[in-house]
Amino acid sequence: MNEVVFFVTCVISVFYLILILLLTVGINKLKVFKGFNVNQQKSFSIIVPFRNEFDCLGALLESFKNLQYSSEKFEIILVNDASKDASVLLVENFILHHPTMQIRLLHNDLKAISPKKEAIDKALKIAQYDWIITTDADCIVPNLWLKTIDEFIDSTTCDMVVSPVIFTTNKSWLQEFQQIDFLSLMGATQGGFGIGFPFLCNGANLCYSKAVFNEVGGFEGNTTIASGDDIFLMEKFLKRNPSSVKYLKSIDAIVQTEPQKTIKEFINQRIRWASKTTAYENNSGKLVGIIVLSMNLWLFLSFLFLFLKWISLAEILLFWILKIGIDYSLILAISQFYQTRISVKKYLIFSFIYPFYTVIVGFLSLKKGYVWKGRRFLR
Numbered sequence: 434m435n436e437v438v439f440f441v442t443c444v445i446s447v448f449y450l451i452l453i454l455l456l457t458v459g460i461n462k463l464k465v466f467k468g469f470n471v472n473q474q475k476s477f478s479i480i481v482p483f484r485n486e487f488d489c490l491g492a493l494l495e496s497f498k499n500l501q502y503s504s505e506k507f508e509i510i511l512v513n514d515a516s517k518d519a520s521v522l523l524v525e526n527f528i529l530h531h532p533t534m535q536i537r538l539l540h541n542d543l544k545a546i547s548p549k550k551e552a553i554d555k556a557l558k559i560a561q562y563d564w565i566i567t568t569d570a571d572c573i574v575p576n577l578w579l580k581t582i583d584e585f586i587d588s589t590t591c592d593m594v595v596s597p598v599i600f601t602t603n604k605s606w607l608q609e610f611q612q613i614d615f616l617s618l619m620g621a622t623q624g625g626f627g628i629g630f631p632f633l634c635n636g637a638n639l640c641y642s643k644a645v646f647n648e649v650g651g652f653e654g655n656t657t658i659a660s661g662d663d664i665f666l667m668e669k670f671l672k673r674n675p676s677s678v679k680y681l682k683s684i685d686a687i688v689q690t691e692p693q694k695t696i697k698e699f700i701n702q703r704i705r706w707a708s709k710t711t712a713y714e715n716n717s718g719k720l721v722g723i724i725v726l727s728m729n730l731w732l733f734l735s736f737l738f739l740f741l742k743w744i745s746l747a748e749i750l751l752f753w754i755l756k757i758g759i760d761y762s763l764i765l766a767i768s769q770f771y772q773t774r775i776s777v778k779k780y781l782i783f784s785f786i787y788p789f790y791t792v793i794v795g796f797l798s799l800k801k802g803y804v805w806k807g808r809r810f811l812r
């Protein structure tokens with residue numbers, strides 16, 4: 434093996450091995466929260482931006498209706514982001530037939546580069562309760578969602594609650610790939626909190642104090658970036674008080690969301706997620722991103738090194754086996770929490786695709802914009 438290639442391979446491998454082991458330890462270290470069946474204490478304003486979500490909104494609204502929480506203690510604010518389908522009619526019809534539920538429908542003004550942040554901000558200005566929860570239109574919330582969050586806030590005295598999200602899947606290859614990819618992100622999220630260095634969260638299941646949101650300036654400073662309504666806000670909360678941001682590890686708090694239906698939509702979604710990483714202020718997040726990208730880039734280049742005879746086939750296989758094995762420890766740990774069975778066969782196949790997918794998405798996120806919900810966003 435070429436000495437330089439050997440040295441860099443060793444350095445990247447060691448850093449990656451340490452990172453994934455730490456995150457896996459963090460997942461196992463983070464305790465599962467068990468509620469204590471107290472009376473409902475807090476009131477919540479649930480904010481849902483939506484755009485062309487007719488196929489999904491009905492299921493979300495039904496899950497809101499089935500919440501085991503007093504209807505007097507939560508409101509739902511739905512913000513229409515220039516939908517061109519029948520989403521608005523669906524919402525209006527639901528409101529009409531459920532007069533006891535506190536539901537309001539707003540319409541986005543479309544003045545910002547980031548429509549989702551604008552939608553959330555618009556809803557926040559009229560929210561009547563002190564605790565804000567955001568979720569997405571293609572989600573389904575569990576029956577004990579608000580009750581579990583309420584009890585968790587009481588037991589931790591936090592200002593922000595980061596909670597779990599999982600993809601539903603029809604077991605197709607594309608959806609299985611997305612699920613494993615998403616599980617790795619959820620594992621990194623839990624693991625980061627478990628070792629005391631949180632760097633990821635998901636706006637599909639995020640709760641925070643409205644007062645602290647206003648205190649830290651809300652989305653100010655991030656409105657030129659289309660995505661990132663979740664992570665940039667968490668960074669502000671962490672900067673204000675690191676101990677006030679907690680992770681709710683509970684089966685009763687898991688929000689289900691849908692994977693993308695086509696490869697094109699999937700790639701655009703991942704480009705959208707990746708496009709915000711260069712703006713992270715959290716050093717932990719930046720370091721994790723650099724280590725993960727370096728590992729995948731090195732695997733991506735390993736076949737070039739083989740062609741140049743800088744590395745042997747046996748050494749490449751050893752490098753790949755190391756990555757696949759250590760990743761599986763994290764996927765296994767997080768899948769046990771989600772009670773999700775992972776196909777070992779598909780995992781092995783996806784593991785050889787993953788480095789190429791990661792590098793390509795990372796490159797595209799730096800070079801071009803993306804299309805999302807029928808709109809083109811520039812980087």
